[in-house]
Amino acid sequence: xxxxxxxxxxxxxxxxxxxxxxxxxxxxxxxxxxxxxxxxxxxxxxxxxxxxxxxxxxxxxxxxxxxxxxxxxxxxxxxxxxxxxxxxxxxxxxxxxxxxxxxxxxxxxxxxxxxxxxxxxxxxxxxxxxxxxxxxxxxxxxxxxxxxxxxxxxxxxxxxxxxxxxxxxxxxxxxxxxxxxxxxxxxxxxxxxxxxxxxxxxxxxxxxxxxxxxxxxxxxxxxxxxxxxxxxxxxxxxxxxxxxxxxxxxxxxxxxxxxxxxxxxxxxxxxxxxxxxxxxxxxxxxxxxxxxxxxxxxxxxxxxxxxxxxxxxxxxxxxxxxxxx
Numbered sequence: 001x002x003x004x005x006x007x008x009x010x011x012x013x014x015x016x017x018x019x020x021x022x023x024x025x026x027x028x029x030x031x032x033x034x035x036x037x038x039x040x041x042x043x044x045x046x047x048x049x050x051x052x053x054x055x056x057x058x059x060x061x062x063x064x065x066x067x068x069x070x071x072x073x074x075x076x077x078x079x080x081x082x083x084x085x086x087x088x089x090x091x092x093x094x095x096x097x098x099x100x101x102x103x104x105x106x107x108x109x110x111x112x113x114x115x116x117x118x119x120x121x122x123x124x125x126x127x128x129x130x131x132x133x134x135x136x137x138x139x140x141x142x143x144x145x146x147x148x149x150x151x152x153x154x155x156x157x158x159x160x161x162x163x164x165x166x167x168x169x170x171x172x173x174x175x176x177x178x179x180x181x182x183x184x185x186x187x188x189x190x191x192x193x194x195x196x197x198x199x200x201x202x203x204x205x206x207x208x209x210x211x212x213x214x215x216x217x218x219x220x221x222x223x224x225x226x227x228x229x230x231x232x233x234x235x236x237x238x239x240x241x242x243x244x245x246x247x248x249x250x251x252x253x254x255x256x257x258x259x260x261x262x263x264x265x266x267x268x269x270x271x272x273x274x275x276x277x278x279x280x281x282x283x284x285x286x287x288x289x290x291x292x293x294x295x296x297x298x299x300x301x302x303x304x305x306x307x308x309x310x311x312x313x314x315x316x317x318x319x320x321x322x323x324x325x
Contacts, residue, residue, distance in 0.1 A: 001046025024056025
């Protein structure tokens, strides 16, 4: 597994990590034993970066990761905070940060969190001096080793990257969401901050396993948030209308080299982008986790494949999503 250094974090992370949203909620039911098997399979195949959040299953994901961490101990865990309360800037204050931090430390079974990210808060939060002062104080107190942000938009990412102690930015980046390549990734490289690429398979669209007839469970966000009913629609299929996404997938399928899956191709595309530190696909079983890690050992994509991804985006996707996020 390739590892990449994040200067502001002061450490390396595996270029393929594991996103742990699936282990908590909103993706249909995932059995506890299956969840732990996913975590161990990822680690067995070189993953050292695990990303969770206090809101995933209202703490279930953190607690499962905590059990895993107690068994392995040699991995880096990033969590997120802020989505368990009403989304108004007034809730992003030091007292709440400490309360959320106490809960996450209990869930994960650690005294100090490796990395805490603000979890797509209201846009004004990214510009608040008081917010960064509170986060700096938590580092000084030993509650957290570092902090970063998770964002919805490129502008939010750029605002956060201007702050000297923001160690990382988590942003949606995949073959159907190319806007971060323009300004966000270069700004992160210049700042020495990490880029954590989330939603890398566009909620599974880029696995190539879904069709117009696919039915998703009632408790799966790909059913209940198809049009942004529960949270930002950009988190579900990257904000791309499902039918358009399926058309794009068929075009991309023709670019995949022999011996690779479409999902591995999509992950390799992200790994190849300058400035990406780690990509965090999720997995519902150990086999998926293992297949995802294999993308790290594939050769870089050809110039023709890169051009094909760009052409598909420009023709089908750009008019629908580029200016929204």
